[in-house]
Amino acid sequence: MARKSAGRRSEAYEKYALEANRGTTYLATFCLIAKKYPEIDADRLLSDLIATTPGKEGKWFATAKTLKRFDLAMQLVWKSPCDPKTLIRAARDNIGRAPAFAADVALAALYWICLGKGYELTSLDVRAAYELANKAGNADGQSERVALRIQTMLQPTTREVRWVREMLNIPPSTGASSS
Incomplete structure (x- = not known):
């Protein structure tokens, strides 16, 4: 039963979480989804969220910085306006x-x-x-x-x-x- 439940959570995350959960800021969106899906690795979650905003990657700078992912933060800030x-x-x-x-x-x-x-x-x-x-x-x-x-x-x-x-x-x- 636990495996089935975990499978459904994974499916729910992949199909719905990124689009259905939006906060007032990009960092708030990350925190909201991270709280709902604690089993998802922070790096994976951030990478998945960045992929949902092509051309606006710089908007995730503050989130990457907050996670102390300074290399990623710098990549994002030079990729699109911040x-x-x-x-x-x-x-x-x-x-x-x-x-x-x-x-x-x-x-x-x-x-x-x-x-x-x-x-x-x-x-x-x-x-x-x-x-x-x-x-x-x-x-x-x-x-x-x-x-x-x-x-x-x-x-x-x-x-x-x-x-x-x-x-x-x-x-x-x-x-x-x-x-």
């Missing part, structure tokens, strides 16, 4: 205990800002991403790598990049034409 404010908070929260992660997260925030992603961003958000990337890069001994990544991000002459450069008081790149 809210820069979420990334800035994550960088700030991890700068002391995981500076390499914090640097990459702050760089990702700056990257998505340069692509025009995010809501109601201000100069404070731009400066926070920039300063956190540099601070974390210094703490991790990666200041040159971080500086080069930022320099590369700020090369395009798009409207968004020009705005970021202006917020950081960085003059237009030499040899680049304004459009």
Whole structure:
């Protein structure tokens, strides 16, 4: 009887759980399903949930970070847009205990800002991403790598990049034409 019940739970999970259980956030969705199906491994559950949102993988960043799956979190954040404010908070929260992660997260925030992603961003958000990337890069001994990544991000002459450069008081790149 127990095996039959377990088989039905597995079938219910595979057929219905991912679509029928949605929380108010992606993390809440994960927690809701994990509570209902404790027998499902957290990594499998997260992988299954990510697969349900093609093109929106970055939305699962906070869940992966909460599960301390930092490598996966970074893969997700570079795969599709993630809210820069979420990334800035994550960088700030991890700068002391995981500076390499914090640097990459702050760089990702700056990257998505340069692509025009995010809501109601201000100069404070731009400066926070920039300063956190540099601070974390210094703490991790990666200041040159971080500086080069930022320099590369700020090369395009798009409207968004020009705005970021202006917020950081960085003059237009030499040899680049304004459009």
